[in-house]
Amino acid sequence: MSAPVSTSVRDTGSDLRDTDGRPAPAVVLDALDTARAGVLAYQSEMEALLQSTQAELQSALGQLQSTQGQLESTQGQLRSTQEQLESTQGQLRSTQGRLRETQQALEGARGELAQAQADSARWQGDCQQQEREKRELAMALARQTDRNRQLHAELLDVYQDLNNENLPELILRLCAKLTGSESGMFVDLSNEHTLAAMRIDDKKPEVRDALYGFTRQALQQEKPLVRNDGDNLPDGLQLVNLAALPVLLKGEPRGVILVANKREGPYTEDDTDLLLSIGRHAGIAMENTRLHAALAEAYLSTIGVLADAIEAKDAYTRGHCESVSDIAVQVARALGWEGEELRQIRYAALLHDVGKIGIPDGILLKPSRLLPEEFQVIQRHSLIGSDLVNRVPALRPIAPLILHHHERYDGLGYPHGLSGDQIPIGARIIGVVDALNAMTTPRPYRDSWSMHEAIDELRRCSGTQFDPMIVERITGVLDLQEEAYAEELDGEEAVLTAS
Numbered sequence: 001m002s003a004p005v006s007t008s009v010r011d012t013g014s015d016l017r018d019t020d021g022r023p024a025p026a027v028v029l030d031a032l033d034t035a036r037a038g039v040l041a042y043q044s045e046m047e048a049l050l051q052s053t054q055a056e057l058q059s060a061l062g063q064l065q066s067t068q069g070q071l072e073s074t075q076g077q078l079r080s081t082q083e084q085l086e087s088t089q090g091q092l093r094s095t096q097g098r099l100r101e102t103q104q105a106l107e108g109a110r111g112e113l114a115q116a117q118a119d120s121a122r123w124q125g126d127c128q129q130q131e132r133e134k135r136e137l138a139m140a141l142a143r144q145t146d147r148n149r150q151l152h153a154e155l156l157d158v159y160q161d162l163n164n165e166n167l168p169e170l171i172l173r174l175c176a177k178l179t180g181s182e183s184g185m186f187v188d189l190s191n192e193h194t195l196a197a198m199r200i201d202d203k204k205p206e207v208r209d210a211l212y213g214f215t216r217q218a219l220q221q222e223k224p225l226v227r228n229d230g231d232n233l234p235d236g237l238q239l240v241n242l243a244a245l246p247v248l249l250k251g252e253p254r255g256v257i258l259v260a261n262k263r264e265g266p267y268t269e270d271d272t273d274l275l276l277s278i279g280r281h282a283g284i285a286m287e288n289t290r291l292h293a294a295l296a297e298a299y300l301s302t303i304g305v306l307a308d309a310i311e312a313k314d315a316y317t318r319g320h321c322e323s324v325s326d327i328a329v330q331v332a333r334a335l336g337w338e339g340e341e342l343r344q345i346r347y348a349a350l351l352h353d354v355g356k357i358g359i360p361d362g363i364l365l366k367p368s369r370l371l372p373e374e375f376q377v378i379q380r381h382s383l384i385g386s387d388l389v390n391r392v393p394a395l396r397p398i399a400p401l402i403l404h405h406h407e408r409y410d411g412l413g414y415p416h417g418l419s420g421d422q423i424p425i426g427a428r429i430i431g432v433v434d435a436l437n438a439m440t441t442p443r444p445y446r447d448s449w450s451m452h453e454a455i456d457e458l459r460r461c462s463g464t465q466f467d468p469m470i471v472e473r474i475t476g477v478l479d480l481q482e483e484a485y486a487e488e489l490d491g492e493e494a495v496l497t498a499s
C-alpha cells in the first residue's frame with residue numbers, strides 16, 4: 001500500500017483550465033487540493049483499513065484455515081467415528097441377528113424345556129404310578145407267598161393225614177382245605193357213585209338227589225357252579241353255600257367235586273380258579289391211580305399164580321406161604337413199616353419159596369431126611385426164586401429178600417453167607433418167620449412143635465441163626481395174637497356157659 005501524497009495539484013504540474021482555456025482559479029485549486037488531500041487521506045485511511053482488513057482477513061483466513069483444518073480433522077474424526085459407528089452398527093446388527101437367533105434358540109430351548117418338563121412330569125407321574133403298582137405287586141406277591149406257604153403247610157397236613165391209596169378222598173379233602181369248606185363230596189357220575197364224602201350224608205335220597213343235581217349241572221356246563229345264596233338251596237341240605245367243579249381228563253368228564261359250607265364268606269373267583277387247577281390235576285392223578293391199580297391187580301394175579309404153583313407142587317407148603325406172609329407183615333408193621341415197604345414184605349413172604357418150582361420132585365417131596373447133596377439141591381431154591389421174580393419188573397425189588405431168606409445172622413447161612421446187617425432186613429424177617437412156621441408145621445419125618453416150643457427155639461438161636469431184634473418183635477406179635485385168641489376162647493366159653 002502506497003503512502004498518502006502530500007503534494008498539491010499545483011505541485012503536480014497539472015494545468016487546469018476552464019472550457020475557455022483560462023487557468024483554474026486558486027480557489028478551485030485550493031479546493032481541489034483540499035479535496036485531493038481529503039481523497040488522499042481517505043485513500044490512506046482506506047489503505048490502512050484495507051491493510052488492517054487484509055490482516056484481519058489473513059488472520060481470519062488463518063483462523064479459517066485452522067478452523068478448516070480442525071474441521072477437516074473433525075470431519076476425519078467424524079468419518080472415522082461414522083465408520084466406527086457403521087462398524088458398530090454392523091456389529092450391532094450382527095449382534096442383533098445373533099441375539100435374534102439366540103432368542104429363537106432360547107425360545108426353542110424353552111419350548112423343549114417345557115416339553116422336557118412336561119415329559120419329566122409325565123415320566124415322574126408314570127414312575128410314581130409304576131412305584132405304586134410295584135408296591136401293590138410286592139404286597140400282592142407277599143400275600144401270595146404267605147398264601148402259598150399256608151397252602152403248602154395245609155397240603156403237608158393233608159398228605160400226612162391220608163393214605164394215598166384213597167386218592168378221591170385226598171383230592172376232596174385238599175379242595176375243602178384250600179377253600180376253607182367244611183363239607184364236600186366227590187362223585188363219579190358215569191356210574192352214579194360217590195367216591196368220597198365229607199360231612200355230607202349222601203345216603204339220604206333227598207340229599208343225594210339234590211347234590212347230584214348240582215354235580216350234573218357243573219358237568220354239563222363244564223365249568224364251576226357256585227351257589228352262594230343259601231336261601232335258594234334246597235331245604236334239608238343244611239348248606240349255606242356250595243361250589244361244584246367238573247374233573248376233566250383230556251377234555252372228558254371224569255367226575256365232579258363239590259365243596260360246601262365255606263367258613264368265611266362266599267365262594268370267590270379265587271376259589272373256583274383254585275378248584276379248577278386241582279380239578280385238572282385230579283383227572284390225571286385219578287387216571288394214574290386207575291392205571292396203577294390195574295397194574296397192581298395184574299401183578300397180584302401173577303403173584304397168586306406163582307404162589308398157587310408152589311403149593312400145588314408141595315403139599316406140605318400148602319398154606320405155609322400165606323401164613324409166613326401174614327406174620328411177616330405183622331412184624332413189619334410192629335417195626336413201623338407202611339405203604340410200599342409193607343407191600344414188598346408181603347409179596348416177598350408169599351413168594352419166598354417160589355424157587356422150589358425148579359427143584360426135582362424126587363428131592364422136594366422126599367418123605368425122609370435129605371442127604372447132604374440133596375440138601376445142596378434144595379438150597380438152590382432161593383437162587384432160582386430170586387432169578388424168577390427178577391424177570392418181572394414190578395417184583396424186582398423183592399428179589400434180594402427171596403435170595404437171602406436162608407442167610408443166618410451169624411453168617412453160616414446160604415447162598416452167600418451174609419451176616420448181621422448185610423442181610424436185607426426183609427430177608428431177616430422172612431427167615432425167622434419161615435423157621436417158626438416150619439417148626440409148627442408137621443413133616444413126614446417129625447411131628448409139629450407147639451408154638452411155645454418154637455418160640456423157645458427162636459430165642460435159643462437168637463443172635464446166632466436169627467436177628468435178636470426180629471425175634472423180640474415176633475414174640476411180641478405172637479403174644480398179642482395169643483392174648484387175642486385167649487380172649488376169643490373166654491368169650492366162646494362164656495357163650496356156651498350161658499346157653
Ligand SMILES: [Fe+2]
Nearest residue numbers: 352353405406
Ligand atoms: Fe425157603
